[in-house]
Amino acid sequence: MSLLPRVVLLCCLAVSAGTSHAETLSVTDDSGAAVTLAAPAQRIVSLAPHVTELLYAAGGGARIVGAVSYSDYPPQAKSIPRVGDNKSLDLERIVAMKPDLIVVWRHGNAMRQIDRLRELHIPLFFSEPHKLQDIPATIDKLGHLLGTEQQASAASSAFRRDIASLRAHYANRPPVSVFYQVWDDPLMTLNGEHILSEVIEVCGGKNVFADLKPLVPTISTEAVLAANPEAIVTATPGATNSEHALPSLDTWRKWPSMTAVARNNLFGIDGDLINRPTPRLALGAAALCEDLDAARSRRPN
Template sequence: MKPNVLSRGLRLVLGWAWLGAALAASAQPVTVGDDHGRTVTLPRAAQRVISLAPHATELIFAAGGGERLVGVVEFSDYPEAAKAIRRVGDNKAVDLEAVAALKPDLIVVWRHGNARRQLEKLGHLGIPVYESDPRRLDDIPGALERLGRLLGTSAQATQAADSYRQQLQSLRDRYAGRPPVTTFYQVWRQPLKTLNDEHMVSDVIRLCGGVNVFGKLEPLVPTLSDEAVLQANPEFMFAASMGATHSHRPVDSLDGWKRFPRLTAVQRGNLFYVNGDLINRPTPRVLQGAALICEAMEEVRGRR
């Protein structure tokens, strides 16, 4: 019996030692650079966090900090636990009084979704603000690791980042050297819009061996004419289907292109839809969307 008693006692001592070390680490000041090069310093790991973008909510959960979230914006629907967190507005309009009342010690924002004027007002609250804006597939693991440092959850964040890197490399290895597929991504039908090569969606297209036919255009979200698409004559066309972020408007259907039967994508039945939240949110789930698009491109190659 004595060895068991000693063993339990040793485990208890080690457990308390680990907890003490974790608490000591969380009490230390932490400094990281955000995605726009701004330095964010906290006196200790964040305990009460507000996320003002759905993708940031996902990243925080993936980095192990979901329990620290006290406020989020609309369409923060993943993982399931995010749905129960208090709403403080949406991407464009934030209830600043509600934000202040929640007494956060960190606010995570997205410059392209949160209105600049509101970001300036947030700055006046004196609460540290971290700007989350991963632009490339390779940016996501670093984003997880930086958030992990801010939240005091580096172990979980590092594990998530390593898993992501492995999955990304697996996809690269699988589709490297595949014959190119000229591709058009339809963001919006009226007016007709797409994304250029600076957007992460184009990173996904390249990963799968595709070529964005409008990748060189400016700005990030170019407006097009039907004639431009007909002239580019892509072999593969895809659009976003329903996701939480798209549920407030109908799907921008590709069916209208069927009136142009000489369009290669139409002629070969290469019109594809993917859940918008899997490709438009810069989170680990983007690799799920990428895998679906890569599989679709393989079908496209098989129809030649």
């Protein structure tokens, strides 16, 4: 080979290496691990319903090749091929889809199966938002991995504005003590580290069980009666949960002396809006804020 072809070849390799380096995309996921891609993700598998929503918000809905059960929002997500649910995954089908990125719900998916996917060296992004600010942050990170930063930024900015508006509107309202009921048998609630506890705070509420451990503690009826909350809130069936019975608050009417019961402050909010850490949580927060304002209006003069 003559000198000139060799120089041209070396220059081409250098340009190629520089292009590859320029296209490298890296973010830190919710587990604290770095997720690095050589180029924007084109074939994505979503392993949680909230992840599917976040990917659509980030501009990557059309690139999702597989998703788990109940990935039903936006409506077009219902047509995405299924790869299992939060308890069991179809690993063979996931691998056959040749994903270049898998987005995982860290505490929802079976970790043993996730470890097997990790062994195949498929990039994994763990999503586990703990605070309201984590939702727009995740959208921005996914947008970076997708190369859709502009659309992701629009969605994340809108969510930040909505939450900031609610905070400002309810910042000076008298506090309302709130018991959030996750389940009725056994009786379960949320502590102050859960993202929904922050939603309660945004609305000027106070989680009466904020100091308990763990994240979703089991409590007794006597504990609720002793706390005597001014409002009791729970999730009601949304589109996702229409086939499953969610807990009812009617049982609390057995104790008419409890403030929440005496003032009829028993509130249900669409579970799809209040239980998923997605942009729609701003709608769930707005509904909760209206309910707590109704509780304030029912206070005796």
